[in-house]
Amino acid sequence: MDNFNTLDRIKELCEERNWSYYQLAKASGITYSTLSTMINKQNMPSLPTLLRLCQGFGISVTDFFEPEKNLSGLTEEQKQCLSLFTTLPEQEKQLAIAYMKGLAKQL
Numbered sequence: 001m002d003n004f005n006t007l008d009r010i011k012e013l014c015e016e017r018n019w020s021y022y023q024l025a026k027a028s029g030i031t032y033s034t035l036s037t038m039i040n041k042q043n044m045p046s047l048p049t050l051l052r053l054c055q056g057f058g059i060s061v062t063d064f065f066e067p068e069k070n071l072s073g074l075t076e077e078q079k080q081c082l083s084l085f086t087t088l089p090e091q092e093k094q095l096a097i098a099y100m101k102g103l104a105k106q107l
Contacts, residue, residue: 006044009064013057017087028056058086058093 014024021039025032030052038045045053054064074082085096 004065006050007039007042010039010045010053013059013064016083017057019087024053024056028052030056058090 010024013019014021017023019027021035022032024030025035028035030049034049037043038049050064051061054061057064085093088096
């Protein structure tokens with residue numbers, strides 16, 4: 001975790017999901033002005049703000065700081081599915097789970 005930059009990680013997670021900062025602010029319950037100021041002025045988020053951002057992204061704090069740790073045992077296909085899944089809004093995540101359960105029953 002040498003040279004870890006919290007703001008760069010936030011930007012990276014937004015890019016992975018094709019989210020604007022407005023979408024992140026809305027998903028995490030943080031005002032857009034707070035998020036924008038934090039990013040533009042290079043202010044590190046407080047712990048409560050970081051926790052809300054992680055919740056908005058749908059990841060744990062561990063996943064935020066060590067993204068590869070939880071993926072080490074997965075195949076490339078599984079990593080791709082998980083990456084796509086995390087970009088979905090909550091309602092669509094539930095639909096994706098229901099769809100995969102339906103597919104699994106066909107086997």
